[in-house]
Amino acid sequence: MDTMKLSLGPLQYFWPRERTLAFYREAAQWPVDIIYLGETVCSKRRELGTRDWIALAAELAASGKQMVLSSLALIEAESELGVLQRLVDDGHCWIEANDLSAVQLCRERGVPFVAGPSLNIYNHHALALLMEDGLRRWVPGVEQGEVLLRELRAAVLADGRTMPELELIAFGRLPLAYSARCFTARALDVAKDQCGFRCIDYPDGLPLATREGKPFLRINGIQIQGEEITDLGPELPVLRELGIGVLRLYPQAEGMAEVVAHFDLARRSPTPPPHIGARNGYWHGEPGMRPAGGA
Amino acid sequence: MQLVCPAGNLPALQAAIDAGADAVYAGFRDQTNARAFPGLNFDDAELRSGIGYAHARGRKVYLALNTYPDSARLAQWHTAVDKAAEFGCDAIIAAEMAVLDYAARTYPAMARHLSVQGSATTAPALRYMHERFGIARAVLPRVLSIQQVERLCEGSPVPLEVFAFGSLCIMVEGRCQLSSYVTGASPNRHGVCSPAKFVRWEEHDDGCRSVRLNNVLIDRFEPAEPAGYPTVCKGRFDVGGEIFHALEEPTSLNTLELLPRLAQAGVAALKIEGRQRGVAYVSSVTRTWRDALDRYRAAPQNWQPQPGWQPSLSKHAEGHQTTLGPYHRSWH
Incomplete structure (x- = not known):
């Protein structure tokens, strides 16, 4: 059986330019097969502009990795559509389509795309329609676990079709919600339009706890993430059997080289690795987070 | 502009029609719609009866089928589409591609509205849904500013419906976990x-x-x-x-003061949220908006909010507070 591929998901946080560039130049040496680049959360984050991301993709492609340009999950302004159009027009990379605007622009230009986790695909028929539009790989949304994927695959095969390449979020904080509002700006009591790009001070997001002090969520600009860094490593035998082709690792501020090395070893081993993050409840058909309190 | 009101059950449907709704939206008593609450919604006989009541008065009934079926349950959504057509619903409100595709192929004459849960916030996204599934209308997510709504009205291939009043989802609908x-x-x-x-x-x-x-x-x-x-x-x-309140206060959306701008932008319909609310809410909120729309139609230049409107709406708002929400830039 083919070894699973490893991908670096798009950087969800906002890091200074030099830190971001240094991170990706290091990543070019890591045993990952695919790297997703680009801003998926907030169009005001411009330490790297569209031109920089495209140039970085070209530079890193020389390392032999597949480069994919990721699109914003929530597009509201004309200027944001303009950025998306430039990513699609670049033509050198596949696009990770994180909303329907990206699907449509890829479809109009005939550019292959990866359906990102914030695009809603829940069944075999929707998947087939999007494959007609140019979908080549699918990253299921966070709430889709083993049973749903098994049923979906059975339905695809029963229709006499083939599955696209499947990529699962194997490591990282789960993206849970997006809003027009910036929650980082709200927490710091500044207006979104004069935010001062303060999310740059929180390279792993801003922690939100319950009133009894239990860590709960992460605020990341207009995005809300779960607090826990989930880890599907221990499920690798099942993922392999399910035909998962790519394991997505979301960049965190520290220790990513070790995380990649851990999964690189694990994908080559017949026995599952020990867990290095939290159990992902969604995968087991349960709430995404670990049971709280006395449960 | 059309006034589209919530009907969580048959008495609410009748109340909305009596209070002046141009259309009501309703759902079956199962998980095919986004208000699958205990004790709410319609069985087959109730929906037939509601459609009869509305049609006898020249009003419309839209069926919300706006959840996302997984593969194993897709047939249940198909059945719901079949029933919508059989009972004579004027449109279905759907978000999911397989549901829209099935409806478009099987009942092309029954209008398809893109639900707010479909998360279409741009002209290309709307174009996708229009070209792929022939949607006749789209309900916009509650994330756009009034300026963005105005611009989208110009670039959209289909008429747009926007939320006017009710509980406020602060996350992009259809993409909140x-x-x-x-x-x-x-x-x-x-x-x-x-x-x-x-x-x-x-x-x-x-x-x-x-x-x-x-x-x-x-x-x-x-x-x-x-x-x-x-x-x-x-x-x-x-x-x-x-x-x-790190994400949002308990408050309701209220766009009453924006009514003229929404009308001038070419918004086709105003939606009132609240299928989970009772007859008193539906009656009162519908009546206020009916009055506001009628006065605007009669004299658009002289329109201004009447003294009783805002207090009446606030009474029904979450936490008795209302906001312009994302329509207004400072909310963001």
Whole structure:
């Protein structure tokens, strides 16, 4: 059986330019097969502009990795559509389509795309329609676990079709919600339009706890993430059997080289690795987070 | 502009029609719609009866089929589309591609509206849904500013419906997993947000109350403090040592003062949220908006909010507070 591929998901946080560039130049040496680049959360984050991301993709492609340009999950302004159009027009990379605007622009230009986790695909028929539009790989949304994927695959095969390449979020904080509002700006009591790009001070997001002090969520600009860094490593035998082709690792501020090395070893081993993050409840058909309190 | 009002059950449907709704939206009593709450919604006979009531008065009924079926349950959504056509619904309101595709192929003459849950916020996204599934209308997510709505009206291939009043989802609809992260039950898959069976209130000796969602503390209230329904997005949390409504206060959307701008932008329909609310809410809110729309139609240049309108709407708002929400830039 083919070894699973490893991908670096798009950087969800906002890091200074030099830190971001240094991170990706290091990543070019890591045993990952695919790297997703680009801003998926907030169009005001411009330490790297569209031109920089495209140039970085070209530079890193020389390392032999597949480069994919990721699109914003929530597009509201004309200027944001303009950025998306430039990513699609670049033509050198596949696009990770994180909303329907990206699907449509890829479809109009005939550019292959990866359906990102914030695009809603829940069944075999929707998947087939999007494959007609140019979908080549699918990253299921966070709430889709083993049973749903098994049923979906059975339905695809029963229709006499083939599955696209499947990529699962194997490591990282789960993206849970997006809003027009910036929650980082709200927490710091500044207006979104004069935010001062303060999310740059929180390279792993801003922690939100319950009133009894239990860590709960992460605020990341207009995005809300779960607090826990989930880890599907221990499920690798099942993922392999399910035909998962790519394991997505979301960049965190520290220790990513070790995380990649851990999964690189694990994908080559017949026995599952020990867990290095939290159990992902969604995968087991349960709430995404670990049971709280006395449960 | 058309006034589209919520009908959580047959009495609410009749109340909305009597109060002047041009159309009502309703759902079946199952997970095919995004208000799958206990005791709410319609069985087959009730829906037929509701459609009869509306059609006899020249009004329309839209059926909300706006959740996301997984492969194993897709047939149930197909059946719901079949029934919508058989019963004579004027349109279905759907978000999911397989549901829209089935309806477009099987009943091309029955209008398809893109639900707010479909998360289409741009002209290309709307173009996709129009070219692919022939949608006749789209309901916009509650994330756009009034300027963005105006621009989208110019570039959209289909007429647009926007939310005018009601509870405010602050996250992009169709793409919020806060409820499922905590409870496993999601708006997309199960048609519910923070379902009541996971809610636990606790009374403390000092008179304070706490409320938990599947054991996660969402908020704590002082003895006299009003307490709202515990969705994650409207709880109070600790960020950097400060306790506050980190995501949003319990408040309702109210766009009444924007009515002229929405009309001039070419918005086709105004939607009132609240299928989970009772007859009193539906009657009163519908009547106020009917009056506002009628006065605008009669004399657009002289339109201004009447003194009784805002207090009447605020009475029905969450936490008795209203906001222009994302329509207004300062909310962001």
